[in-house]
Amino acid sequence: MKFDDKIPIYYQIKNYIYGQIITGKLTPGEKIPAVRQLAIDLTVNVNTVQRALGELISEGILESRRGLGNFVTEDQATIEEMKHKLIMERLHEMYENLHDLNVTDDEIVQYLRQYIKDRRTTKDGQYN
Amino acid sequence: MANTIEIENLTYHKNYRRILENINLQIEQGKTVGLLGENGAGKTTLMRLIAGVAKGAHGTVKIDGEDQVAAKKAEVSFSGQLDGFNPSMRIDKIIRFYEDVYPDFSTDRYNQIAGFLQIDEGLRLSALSKGMKEKLVIGLTLSRDTKVYLLDEPFGGIDSMSRKKIIQSIIKWKSPDSVIVVSDHYVSEIASILDEVVIIKDKTIYTKKSAEEIRAQYAEGIEQYYESIYEGNDLND
Structure with missing residues (x-):
């Protein structure tokens, strides 16, 4: 995916993941790729991905399960x-x-x- | 978080010419930093000083709290442009050299990166294309286990596919605690992987800013922000 360099990238990553969930490319309960893999796929900094995922977790969109990774919420x-x-x-x-x-x-x-x-x-x- | 690189009042003259003046810079553990500045601004010199290769500067450069040259060499991975090697040397010989000289060089890691970047080891240094040479430099630099990695203009004159591969390998093989400093005079290609931007202008550090902060505060791309500093537009606000 191509980022707009004028807008904070963590914000664009959040919107990207929202979009993936809304359009069903990521389904409830699905595990999302590891932080580093996401960083490689999106060609962005690992810390930036972490920040985006951190916010998605605190919003309840993602659930972090210790040692297992991050999953899309099943709460409709x-x-x-x-x-x-x-x-x-x-x-x-x-x-x-x-x-x-x-x-x-x-x-x-x-x-x-x-x-x-x-x-x-x-x-x-x-x-x- | 702890500072991995700490530079205080660093001044460097060469042949009575000022190259760098009163540099103060702190880089925190784990950051990926873009060192930006036009050609001749002193980016390479600053890297050589951080790596402990250039000597005769005033001021201090500490890596993880240490300012001894030996400690710096052990904790900073910097390959420059492989200038010290004979152009007729074969790549596999250069790799053997790294294995012998650096105890922290991981052949295993090198092979992974070389496989990913498709480096051809049968060639001689002089036979490498610009892109292939840069890939080799990346492979050698990232295969050491150090606290700091310095990449000096790794994208100069190479095609976009190689560029993308190199950027991916930086993300892929950077350990979470290490610092990577990438210098460039053209920013947009690496902007998305940077935590921080350090701009060198007029022989000193003009500014250090978080990349996301530049986007959020100025609604500007890193490239635009950098250009505005060099064009002096910021003097009016």
């Missing part, structure tokens, strides 16, 4: 909550961006409806 509520939080974050970002362009709340809803409609009618969802 925690995963749902994370997904909700992530969606809200993205919406917040979009909302702020549009507001900066003086788009009103009503217009945002209108544009979004139109956008989704256009997306659907465009073949294979390609939209340029």
